[in-house]
Amino acid sequence: MLPVTSPADYREIRLPKLLAAEALGAYQAKKQGEYTLEDYYALPDDQGYELIDGVLYDMAAPAVTHQEIAFEIAVALRNTGRCIYGAPDMVIEVTSPSTRKKDFGKKLEKYVDAGVREYWIADVKNQKVIVYDLGDDFGENMDLMIYGMDGEVPVGIYDGECKIDFGEIVNSVVNI
Structure with a gap:
């Protein structure tokens, strides 16, 4: 992966x-x-x-909306001026109907095992952003937060100093 x-x-x-x-x-x-x-x-x-x-x-090639959401998230993270070195501390999946089961199951398990600290699933169909705070203990004390795609979502690995504005992203993506 x-x-x-x-x-x-x-x-x-x-x-x-x-x-x-x-x-x-x-x-x-x-x-x-x-x-x-x-x-x-x-x-x-x-x-x-x-x-x-x-x-x-x-x-298979992602839909245009899927690509636009992923791009806008990447731009928002890049604009923080921060970098992640080594193994990823954070993973974001933009889910689609054919990936839902894998994104919510197998991939979550794999990311926990790999030591990923934060895992987001941007669920376009349900207009939700699901955030798993996996912590530094391989998911032993995992927290789950669910946000709407109409506002800001704080990035936990940056202690909430960075926020991704999904309201802005959704407004910039035409066919959501």
Whole structure:
């Protein structure tokens, strides 16, 4: 997984054996759940994939609204003048109908295990921003906050000094 991602439509890849053999080399065609990072890096660069627990997921191109929201969040964070070094302290997912289950389940679990301190899910369908404050203890004392997409959401890793104004983001995105 890449640190700060904004996934669009993910689908578990059901590659025909011939295509899998072509993409990975005949000797590397495997069953879902058995793929490795080495296999992932051997895939063609012209298609987007995500590898989670040995399963390859196809990352279809995100909708324009999805891209605009992710872009506006990135701009707001960049304008703070702060940087995150090393492993990500914060991950933001812009969810879509096909990624909801993964974003709220498997990815939350993975980010907790990786030591991510703050995980946001921008849920466009329900106009909510779900913020998991995972803390420094791998989620042992996790807090959950739910905000509407009509105001500011404080960034916990910056002690609330930075806020993302989702009201402004929603107003700038036409087809939300």
